[in-house]
Structure formats: structure tokens, C-alpha cells
Amino acid sequence: MPSDRITDDDRRTIEALAEAWKERASAPDRADVEEGFARLYREQGMEPPKIVWFDSPMAGMVAAYALAFGGEVLERTPLPSSEPAPPHPLAGVARAARLFPGDTPQEVIAAAYTAAEGLVPAPVWAGYWVMKQAEVQTRHPSDPDHAERVRGTALTALTDALLPADRRGEARSALARIPDDEQRWWTVTGSVRHPADPASLLAALLLGAHGDRPLEDHPLLRIAPGLGPWWAFDGVLLATDPPVEVHTDARGRLHRADGPAVRFADGFSVHLWHAHRMPPGAIAPGWTAGEIAFASDEEVRRRAEAELGPGTVRHDEGDVRRCAAERLGWARLVRELGLEPVAGPTADPEDPASTLALYDLPEPLFGRPSRLVVRSGGPRDGVSLLVPTDADEPVAAAAWLTGPREEEWMPDDVFALDMEMEDDIEHVEEVHLIGGQELEPFASEGAGGTYYLCGEGPRRPVLFADSEGGCRVLGRDLKEALELLAAETLDSYRDDLDTDGLDPDDAAEIAADIETVEELIGELKLTPPSTPEEYEARVSSARAMSTALTLIMTEEGNAYEYRDDTD
Structure with a gap:
């Protein structure tokens, strides 16, 4: 052979x-x-x-x-x-x-x-x-x-x-x-x-x-x-x-929206929502919109563990809540909560029979602000999409991460920012975006992290996922992301350089690293934030996209934890 x-x-x-x-x-x-x-x-x-x-x-x-x-x-x-x-x-x-x-x-x-x-x-x-x-x-x-x-x-x-x-x-x-x-x-x-x-x-x-x-x-x-x-x-x-019964989703993960995903002949069963284990009551008959949106984390944990067993929901109350909301449906949740739109309804240019409206979701749903665009009427009635919290116009929000892709600006080498440009990158586990948009890895980080371009269209946000279940958004496109990373890298080096009693050889090495980063900034024509106020504004702009770019562990159904400072 x-x-x-x-x-x-x-x-x-x-x-x-x-x-x-x-x-x-x-x-x-x-x-x-x-x-x-x-x-x-x-x-x-x-x-x-x-x-x-x-x-x-x-x-x-x-x-x-x-x-x-x-x-x-x-x-x-x-x-x-x-x-x-x-x-x-x-x-x-x-x-x-x-x-x-x-x-x-x-x-x-x-x-x-x-x-x-x-x-x-x-x-x-x-x-x-x-x-x-x-x-x-x-x-x-x-x-x-x-x-x-x-x-x-x-x-x-x-x-x-x-x-x-x-x-x-x-x-x-x-x-x-x-x-x-x-x-x-x-x-x-x-x-x-x-x-x-x-x-x-x-x-x-x-x-x-x-x-x-x-x-x-x-x-x-x-x-x-x-x-x-x-x-x-x-x-x-x-x-x-x-x-005797096994139900899966399109990705082949255990999943069922109206009963147990796995059931045995004697009635023992396990309920899962796209691979995430759920309390049976959150699947069938399902929790109400008010229970999902306004229960405290402690109440979500108590209620889930009453069905799943003590200690089974330690840190993923947010995932239980999110999965329960997805099972109910975002548009239905908005309707049953009686939320008023923050913008719209606006005529949908793709379908004259439908309108688009923006809604702010209750903060407990993700533990931070989140915004949703909902289509009403027409053949796509109820279709919804999580969008950045600073989106203020429904039509533009609905087209977020879509549209014709322009030629991607991609530098040859950004190793000075601990980013190694590679082909065929494999993250430590398979992941996907909550909205199902395209996720393209383009660079890796020394400790096992991965940098992704998100969605399609002329501007693709950059998402970083570390190797320990944390993620953050870095900018609305690659240039913004590099500018933020450059500012953070320089600040870190300068803090190290100000350390008392620093060895002269170490100081010289740090100074050389600073020079390398400054050369890269000039070469790529980057404009990093230069004041604390400008830096915080950049971080806030990136954070506004965080719920819409929630990263999900595909095989486990858990969401990555959003961290402003993961690296």
C-alpha cells in the first residue's frame, strides 16, 4: 500500500x-x-x-x-x-x-x-x-x-x-x-x-x-x-x-427549538440550543420576553440550575439568556416587550411592502448596550439583525457588513504590533459570528490569538479572539485597528521604559522597539490616537460593535467574553 x-x-x-x-x-x-x-x-x-x-x-x-x-x-x-x-x-x-x-x-x-x-x-x-x-x-x-x-x-x-x-x-x-x-x-x-x-x-x-x-x-x-x-x-x-431521537442544526450540532435534542427510551433527555445545553423550560414551552430580558443573573442561574442541577450554570447565565432570546426570536421579543423604536419605521428600499426600525435592547440581555434592526411586513417580516449601538439610521444599519467589497488594504508585515500575517490560519477552536456573517482570519498573535475581518462590504471591522475565550473589536476597518494597536503598543513600551531601576540593556532594547513601531506608523501612514480622550473615543467606537460581533464557540455554543483589554 x-x-x-x-x-x-x-x-x-x-x-x-x-x-x-x-x-x-x-x-x-x-x-x-x-x-x-x-x-x-x-x-x-x-x-x-x-x-x-x-x-x-x-x-x-x-x-x-x-x-x-x-x-x-x-x-x-x-x-x-x-x-x-x-x-x-x-x-x-x-x-x-x-x-x-x-x-x-x-x-x-x-x-x-x-x-x-x-x-x-x-x-x-x-x-x-x-x-x-x-x-x-x-x-x-x-x-x-x-x-x-x-x-x-x-x-x-x-x-x-x-x-x-x-x-x-x-x-x-x-x-x-x-x-x-x-x-x-x-x-x-x-x-x-x-x-x-x-x-x-x-x-x-x-x-x-x-x-x-x-x-x-x-x-x-x-x-x-x-x-x-x-x-x-x-x-x-x-x-x-x-x-431514540437526535436532532441537529444545519452545522450538525445538537439542537432543537421545541423539545429535547437527545431523547432516550426511558424519557431521559438533554435540551440544547445550537450545542449549548439549556434548561428544558427555556426550550419548551420557552421563557417569556420579560423573563429573558429583565431577570437578574442570579434568577437566571437559579431557574436554570433548578432544571439542570446545582453548579451546572456557573458563569454562563448570559449564554442561557441569549439562547432563550434566540429561541423566542428577537423580533418577537421586541414586540412582546413593547419597545419603542429609537429610529424608524423607515421604508425598506429592498422591499416596498416592508419597513425597518431600530430598537435598543434591555441591557441585561448582553450585559452591555445592544441595538437591533427589525424588518416588518413583506416576505421577510420579522427578520432582525444586531447592529452597532451607534447606528442611527435603519436602512444603513440593515446593510451593515454587506455590500460590494472594495480592494482590501493589507500591509505586508505588522510584526512590530505582534501580528503575524498568515495564510490558512486555524484558531484554537471553530468560531462564528452571532449573525452568521463571514469571518475571515488574516493574522495570528504569539499567544494563540487570531485576528479576523468581519462580514463583507467596503469596510470590514477587525475582531481579535484570544486563546482563552476572550475577544474585542479593534476598529471599523484594518487601518483603524492598526492605529489602536499601535497606540496601545507604544503606551506599553513607554510605561516599561519609565520603570525604576531598569537595566540599561533592557532600556536600549525597549527604545529600539519604540523606534520600530514609530517607523511602521510612518510607513503605513497611520494616525494613532494621541490623547487619552481620543483613545477612549476609539475604544468606545469599537465597543459599540461588540454585541453585533459577538463571537460564538461553534462546538460548545458559548459566547466569548468581551474584553476591552484582551491581547
Whole structure:
């Protein structure tokens, strides 16, 4: 096999395996999974385990906790509460990362993985939030009746599988009395086996981990498509089914506007708004406009944690509020709050049947001033857009970040301002703007930050995102941004130069840095703010765009924190 690619035959093989995977995943079969596990165990020289099935990860966690720390009730050796479970002999077979032959070139693994990933993506529901919510709802249920039903069903399934009929009732009572312990829960959550990543598994099977058997007959292809989270104990395997419902948005993130994004057969579910975990009541039936706009952060946190569990909303009350507003709809929020426009209504030049109006939103929505333009009437009735807070004319505001793009002024080198112009920049995580406008990275910063040009049109604002969840707007175009950065860089150097007892060599180096920045200012014909008042006016102008350019972590659904001084 060539060292930098996979063959056409390999691709056809992966396509066939992917089809088999999708067929099994569309109709999970517990018997198929059990047969696959039995074969795997025998191949490892072990007797097949007793497999006990549960309808959800929440039920599985109840059973895993009971089996791990009440094992003597079930005539099994319990696990020590202070130590994680030892690696199970099956772990090396059931984890795809360990299946690749040791001498397989990395570029071949990457090629096989990429080919498989495009055919069968990883199950989006199998991430952190589902398991975290399963633990929280087991320990601190927002619906005690549902939690009690799940607990009772889980302990019944466990005792029915492991004990004779005359001992089951007493055992269930004993297991229900096991003390809740934080350290023990870490053991249970740390020992869970998560659903397999299809691309990793198919790539591993293709590249030689299947032994002499036909690829399509590998037991892992029977197990993985129909299995949720699972726990392997000595002689017992606790298995859970995949969810019965999974809903995603256009980006493939967990999302649903009128119910849970993930739901399991026993009713355990997780609500998410574009990947951000939400309290169920904020999704269905949804919070009112007044509750969203005027509740204090403390009230938002209290209400969210009443449904999600204590400690689950530590610093993201703003995100919960924002997502609840997006779910309600900005135009509807304006209407239900009875807000009066600050400008307009004005005839919409794009549609004679509609008008445009500007509104100031209540400050608690973003924790700082924000402004919205709303279209009323016509086929685009209700379409809205966050705009700069100093926008004063509805038509111009509606066209913000749009229009024909002029030739971009782009200097060759601004390294003196700690900006490195690059192609193919990758930020530490995927991000997007709240309004969905174009976001083009054009430079990086030494500590892992990224500079972006926002939107389209003749002037594109510059947004800086650091590597720790902070961002700031630097100017309405690149020239303004460089002028602000130049002023801040010079001020920083001059402060360093005024330090008492500064070493002469250090002073000379700082003086040279100042000269380099001043040369860059002259070369680029920049006009940095020269007084504190002018500097504050520039910062305020940039801050006026901050809510309209809110930066969102795509995979997590959280907003970056706006900071005037991030660098």
C-alpha cells in the first residue's frame, strides 16, 4: 500500500463497511450486539459476560454505581471508592485507537480515517453533555418522579439478571441505600466506555486489525453501531441503547427549538440550543420576553440550575439568556416587550411592502448596550439583525457588513504590533459570528490569538479572539485597528521604559522597539490616537460593535467574553 494514500479498492471497502454500519445503526439490535461481545470475549480467552441492558445512560449509571459499590449485595467484589476501575482486558480490543498495527504509517491512517469520516460521522450525541446530564439528573433530579422510575427500573434489571428471585427485593432495597459519594461517581464516570467513533473503527479494520476473518464479519461491526455508553465489569457488562431521537442544526450540532435534542427510551433527555445545553423550560414551552430580558443573573442561574442541577450554570447565565432570546426570536421579543423604536419605521428600499426600525435592547440581555434592526411586513417580516449601538439610521444599519467589497488594504508585515500575517490560519477552536456573517482570519498573535475581518462590504471591522475565550473589536476597518494597536503598543513600551531601576540593556532594547513601531506608523501612514480622550473615543467606537460581533464557540455554543483589554 502506498505510504501516502489508500487505494480505490480500499475506498470501495470502506464504502461497503459504512453502508453496513449505517444499516445497523438505523435499527439497533440487542441480540446482534450480544453476539458480537460473546465472540470478542472468546477471542480474548474469556467467558462471555452476562449482559444487562438499560434504556439510557442515566439508567446505566445507576446500575454501574450499584454494581461497583454494592457488589457484595450482588455476590460480587465491590470496587474501592477511592480508586478508578482497573483496565478491562477487553479495552484494548474495543477501543479503535489501539487497533491499528504498530507499523502503520500515520499518513495512511489519516487517509483511511478521512475517507471513512465523510461516510459515517461520529455520533454527535455521544459527547460530554449527555453523560454529564445523566450523572446530574441521577444525583440531583429536576423531576424526582422520573428519576425514581429510572432508578427503580435500573436496579430491577440488575438484580433480576444477577440474583435468584427470592433475593431480588431485599437486594434492591440494599442497593438503593448506598450513600451518594462524589469520589465514587468519578470512578463510575471515568470507567464508562463511550460509543465508538465510526471513522476510527472502520479505518482500523481496513488497515489490518481484523486478522484473518472477512472484514464485514468483524464482531465490532455488530457491536458498535447499536451500542450506547457501556461498562465492563468482571463477568458482567452493562450496556445502554442509543437514543431514540437526535436532532441537529444545519452545522450538525445538537439542537432543537421545541423539545429535547437527545431523547432516550426511558424519557431521559438533554435540551440544547445550537450545542449549548439549556434548561428544558427555556426550550419548551420557552421563557417569556420579560423573563429573558429583565431577570437578574442570579434568577437566571437559579431557574436554570433548578432544571439542570446545582453548579451546572456557573458563569454562563448570559449564554442561557441569549439562547432563550434566540429561541423566542428577537423580533418577537421586541414586540412582546413593547419597545419603542429609537429610529424608524423607515421604508425598506429592498422591499416596498416592508419597513425597518431600530430598537435598543434591555441591557441585561448582553450585559452591555445592544441595538437591533427589525424588518416588518413583506416576505421577510420579522427578520432582525444586531447592529452597532451607534447606528442611527435603519436602512444603513440593515446593510451593515454587506455590500460590494472594495480592494482590501493589507500591509505586508505588522510584526512590530505582534501580528503575524498568515495564510490558512486555524484558531484554537471553530468560531462564528452571532449573525452568521463571514469571518475571515488574516493574522495570528504569539499567544494563540487570531485576528479576523468581519462580514463583507467596503469596510470590514477587525475582531481579535484570544486563546482563552476572550475577544474585542479593534476598529471599523484594518487601518483603524492598526492605529489602536499601535497606540496601545507604544503606551506599553513607554510605561516599561519609565520603570525604576531598569537595566540599561533592557532600556536600549525597549527604545529600539519604540523606534520600530514609530517607523511602521510612518510607513503605513497611520494616525494613532494621541490623547487619552481620543483613545477612549476609539475604544468606545469599537465597543459599540461588540454585541453585533459577538463571537460564538461553534462546538460548545458559548459566547466569548468581551474584553476591552484582551491581547
